Structures are given as C-alpha cells and as structure tokens.
Amino acid sequence: MRADAQRNATKLREAAAELFGERGLQVPLKEIARRAGVSHGTLYNLFGSREALIDEVVADLAAARLDEAARTALACDDPWSGFAGYVYRVCELQAVDPALGDVLTRRFPDASRLMGVCDRTFAAAAAVIERAQRAGVLRPDFTGEDLVLFLAAQAPIARASAGSGVWKRAVAFLLDGLRPATAHPLPAPPPTTGQMTRILTGGP
C-alpha cells in the first residue's frame, strides 16, 4: 500500500470514528469522506463497504468497552451490584456513543467482527445475569434476551438524553422490577434468541 493511501485510510478511519460516535453507524459514507477531506470514491476503494469500515473502526473499541463492563460486573463482589452496574454502564455507553447502540441491534449483519462482539457481549450479559440469579438476588425469569431487548429499546432515549441522564430513571425502574421479592408471574414466555433477533432487526 502506498504512503498516500495509508494516510487517506487513516484520515477516513478518524473521520468515521468521529461521525459514527456522533450520529451512529448509519451516517452517509459520503459525509465521512467529506469530513476526511477525500473523495468518496477513495473510501469505496480503500474499504469497499460500510460494514468493512465499521469492522475496522468500531469493532475493537466497542469490544474493549463492552468487555470491560462485563469484567467489572463479574469482578464485583455483590452479584446484584455487579448486574445493576452492568446495566447502567451499558446504557451509559450507548448514551455517550451512538455507535455502541447500533452494535447490539444487529443491524449490520455483514460486519462480521462486530457480530462477534455482539455475540460475546450477549454471552457476557447472560453470565452476569446468571450469577445474580444463582445468588438469589435477581428474579429467575429474567433472561439475556429480555436484557438485550431492554437495552435496544432504551438506546434512542439514552442517546437523546445523554446530557440530562433521564435514561437512568428507566434503568432504575427496571431494576426495581427485577428483584425476586417483587416479582409477579410474567404474562408471556421468554423470547427465543431467534425471536429477539427478528424483533431487533425488524425483519421477518
């Protein structure tokens, strides 16, 4: 790869990181090219597709943050605090960085590394949940799918209320509903992972 191509790729990665972070993963590619100061043709030449760019720019950063949240949660002595802190933290990440909100929704199935991050995060969330449930501090009928659906639903509100922290209230209401002592029977069976995916992607 020639030096100028290297430079352009770097500029594009930087611009993409900025715009993804500001406005989510669906920002127009031409706008990324514009901010990077190169032609959009160059972007297509160097990356080929939005998914490839996402994989290069977002996947590692998202993985680092989400993995760290899971690690912190599991390292917490109190399983409930670990779980509650995890939910707050992931919501906060979504509030601060719109790109992270798009990770969990699986709206970019061709970004393979990102899908890997998504899968790992789902497994981590399940572990955090299970630990709390084994400790008897989290209602046993709450599933990983429930949590992901909650996070996905909150994402837009978290983004829009990043400054005021209003999203924290929704998390608090949820958490108060997840303690075993307060649990009432649920009106519907838990969604399968496939159902969850279909609901998230909006597809059939």
Place this chain on the structure above:
Amino acid sequence: MRADAQRNATKLREAAAELFGERGLQVPLKEIARRAGVSHGTLYNLFGSREALIDEVVADLAAARLDEAARTALACDDPWSGFAGYVYRVCELQAVDPALGDVLTRRFPDASRLMGVCDRTFAAAAAVIERAQRAGVLRPDFTGEDLVLFLAAQAPIARASAGSGVWKRAVAFLLDGLRPATAHPLPAPPPTTGQMTRILTGGP
C-alpha cells in the same frame, strides 16, 4: 367538491388508513396513492400534505382508542389495576397499529389535531397515574413523562413482537418496579415536559 373528487378522497383515506396501520405514519405518500389507484398528484391536490392526511385519517381513530383506554382505566375500581391495565392497553394498541406508536412520539408537529390527541392522552395518563399514587399503590416518584418515554421506547418492540406478545414482558418488569414497596431512590430528577419532547423528537 365534485363527485369524482369525493370518491377519490374516500379511496385515498381508506388506502392511507390501511398503510398507516400496517407501516406507520411515515409511509411514502406515493405508495398510498398507488394503493388507492389514483395519481399521487391527486393526493397532493386533495390533501396538500402528509400532516393533513394524518389529521383526517388517524386523529379520530387514535383519539377514540386512546380515550377509551383512559376511560376504562379510570373506571376500574382498583387504581392499580386501572393503571396497569392502561399501560398494557396502550402498548397493545401500539403493537396492533403502528400508527398509534407514532402519535405519542410527536414526530408530526404539524398535524394539529393529532397533537391535540397527544396532549389529551398525556393528560389522561397523568390522571391515571395520579389516582394510583393517591391510593398509595404506585410509587410517587413516577411521572407522566416517565410513562410516555417508556411507551415511546417500547413502541418499536411492541410493533415487531405483536404476534408473540414479548412486549408484555417489558411491561410486566416495569410494573413490578413501580410498586411503592419495592421503590428505591431514583438516580436522576424527573424530566420536564420540554425535555421529554426533545428526547422524543430527537431534536435539540
């Protein structure tokens, strides 16, 4: 108004009701015209704008359903059952009819009658909440704004999970978090109505 214009307006209203109900209020106007079997020019000629069409087609129906839900809630002897049933009912309306989901989000500020429905619904929700709080069965720090934000966040999930009823789980978790006995202090002050509106519209 000439007879053929009358007929076309009726066909357009029917087609709009169908498509709004199937796919929400942002359905392309040209598609409505296509389903009605008329030119899109006729649609613009007869209604002038999407908002006007919405006001004619959706506002009354939405008002009827939402008002009925509120009436039922207030007529319920048990304030908690009234409140809980109201939340379920509104979510169900959103699940069954995507157009209703778009009503609460205030995404069509120029549809004045629809905004009126929105305001009345907000007031009704506040009344349902207040009654339950006065009876001591609903935590006192839960506000109408909180409920609207919840409903707006759930709307896409309710739509996508209309068949399976998975959305009911989210409602159930919320309700279990709203009983006074289980309430923990909230991590953020309640949003003002203005904040809520800004969050819903995504705008500044």
Place this chain on the structure above:
DNA sequence: AGCCAAGTTGACCGCAGGGTCAACTTGCCG
C-alpha cells in the same frame, strides 16, 4: 529523471422520496 502501477477524483448511474404543474379529461349545469 522517467516511467508505470497504484491511487485518486468527480462525474455519472440507479433508486427512492417529496413536491409542482401544464396539459389533458370529465363531471355537471344551463
């Protein structure tokens, strides 16, 4: 320095959406 492959550019295509309007058709009244 000279050359050529590597890289860049921006015009261009297709598509979809909102919106307009001159030319046409047609309901309806005298």
Place this chain on the structure above:
DNA sequence: CGGCAAGTTGACCCTGCGGTCAACTTGGCT
C-alpha cells in the same frame, strides 16, 4: 348537448443515498 370549471394525470424537478468507473495524478522504484 355543449362548454367550462373542476379535477386528474404523469412527466418533471429537486434532494440525497449507495455505488461505479474512465480519466487523471502521483508515489516511488529503477
């Protein structure tokens, strides 16, 4: 039944998106 206003049509404009590619520029090797 004739004629005109009312109404309809679809071609057309604009914007903005993803994506392609021939023509140009330039890095860097010999």
